Amino acid sequence: METMSRDSAISAIEGYFDDGDFMQDLARRVAIRTESPEPERRPELYHYLTDEMTPYLQAIGFECEIHENPRADAGPLLVATRTEGADLPTVMTYGHGDVVRGYDDQWREGLNPWEITVEGERWYGRGTADNKAQHTINLAAMKAVIEARGSLGFNVVALIETGEECGSPGLKEFCVANKDLFKADVFIASDGPRLQPGMPTVFMGSRGVFNFKMSLELRDGGHHSGNWGGLLANPGVIMSHALASVVDAKGKLLIEDWRPEPMTNSVRRAIAKLEVGGGDDAPEIDPEWGEPGLTPEEKVFGWNTFEIRAFETGNPRNPVNAIPPRAVAYGHIRYVVGTDPMGFLPALRKHLDAQGFENIELTAERDFMNATRLDPDHPWAQWAIKSIETTAKQEVAVLPNLGGTLPNDVFAEILGLPTIWVPHSYAGCSQHAPNEHVLAPVCRSALQIMTGLWWDLGDGKTPAST
Ligand SMILES: [Zn+2]
Structure with missing residues (x-):
């Protein structure tokens, strides 16, 4: 019945x-x-x-x-x-x-x-x-x-x-x-x-999401590169090196404290049954991108990732022959349970300081959603x-x-x-x-x-x- x-x-x-x-x-x-x-x-x-x-x-x-x-x-x-x-x-x-x-x-x-x-x-x-x-x-x-x-x-x-x-x-x-x-x-x-x-x-x-800004302001305005190039530090160059120290050329996270805890067995088992991708309009997955040794499914459901959402120095819509005064990058982390979002910026600060990037300023966005x-x-x-x-x-x-x-x-x-x-x-x-x-x-x-x-x-x- x-x-x-x-x-x-x-x-x-x-x-x-x-x-x-x-x-x-x-x-x-x-x-x-x-x-x-x-x-x-x-x-x-x-x-x-x-x-x-x-x-x-x-x-x-x-x-x-x-x-x-x-x-x-x-x-x-x-x-x-x-x-x-x-x-x-x-x-x-x-x-x-x-x-x-x-x-x-x-x-x-x-x-x-x-x-x-x-x-x-x-x-x-x-x-x-x-x-x-x-x-x-x-x-x-x-x-x-x-x-x-x-x-x-x-x-x-x-x-x-x-x-x-x-x-x-x-x-x-x-x-x-x-x-x-x-x-x-x-x-x-x-x-x-x-x-x-x-x-x-x-x-x-x-997964949780954590957004922040990295900014480097060296001086008030741009200066002619013919007169000053080689004499004045370029914030765009410095920022790109700072970013390269955070994530390698294949997307692997280089800050130890940003990496998640190992997956539990029940999570690993559940993820093992999944297959990401597919669908008509879906982009092709880059198999070499991200954490080496993980499956594509582990990368997206069981790991933390860092993305650069936007990155600007000078004026890309009107490039001029000058050393730009500032650079800004908008960072973005997706993270799984077990990672404390409050630890992201302190770990990045410590990392950047150790690499000689003390003058890059870090600002967190007010709201974030936890994993x-x-x-x-x-x-x-x-x-x-x-x-x-x-x-x-x-x-x-x-x-x-x-x-x-x-x-x-x-x-x-x-x-x-x-x-x-x-x-x-x-x-x-x-x-x-x-x-x-x-x-x-x-x-x-x-x-x-x-x-x-x-x-x-x-x-x-x-x-x-x-
Ligand atoms: Zn929506």
Whole structure:
């Protein structure tokens, strides 16, 4: 009987997709121009939560409250709760209603970022992949379970923020101040890509990100190289040598304290089953790049990397025959659990001083997101993997953490929740670029998977709460 109903909930969600209702819900959401990096779009952020998400959630029994962001310049947050019983498990879920800029004039002919355009399996539109389809799928799947079972069988607290594309300003403060709202047994949400489009994927955390600036200012202005070349130190030359002392010509990190701790066996085992790359628009991997001796998968899921985001000396748009007065490089580290981000700049300072680069100044960016990871053997991870495999009838790709970064440190560390992410996009989705899209078959499969997952969460056979 229970199995019958699980199946009937899943076939109802297939109908939701096949009848075009999913596209209709998504199209309405894509049409709201929630570009959080544009201050003048602020009313659209409220509009998304107030006029789109709130009525949808209220209709399926959620109580909704829109909260101002603790940071004055950042977008609002929606907290929606549905409570069925104190003895039932509680899930926290999350999504973001904001998108990056539309870049309207850069989209391919015939596409419009604020409308869904279908071409074969691809549905184009800004925010389809990141993150509107993803939270639309998860909430529609809850609706399907409510309709099939009469209830969820668990409690939900959903948080929809509108600042993720600006680095989630205020999210941490909001969760610290409202910890009681987010008491839950498990966190399950969706963002980011599947490992391969046809392969259901879970990840349990993300790498952290740490940005900083290296600057060297030797004098006020440039000086003619004919008169002064050979006499005045060139900051561009000095900066390039400093950078070369941090990372070698093949991308290997040269600062011992920036290298991560060795991977645990369970992490190594999970990573060994993965294969990165693939997809039509994916670039070719440089096999010689990065830490020698690691597999490509270990490099991106189990290691720390340093990138130069930007580097400037003189004026590259108008080069002149002079010794430039200053040089600046923007550094960027992605790091895994076990590395303390507070140690990055002190280690770099010590390293640069030892190399004779004492006059290069280092400045950290104010906000960073910490690395998180749940052990792939954790009971909630195992539970979710089993549920997804039951629905999809195939093996699930398990990433101990995403190579990219999400504000997962808020949920894992501040709220102390086991975190499970089930991504519904794929690496070639052009998120953050023109021509963003989702793949229809992946959305359909994601609707089935999430319906099965919510069904199982209300089925009474979940890991004990901690
Ligand atoms: Zn994004």
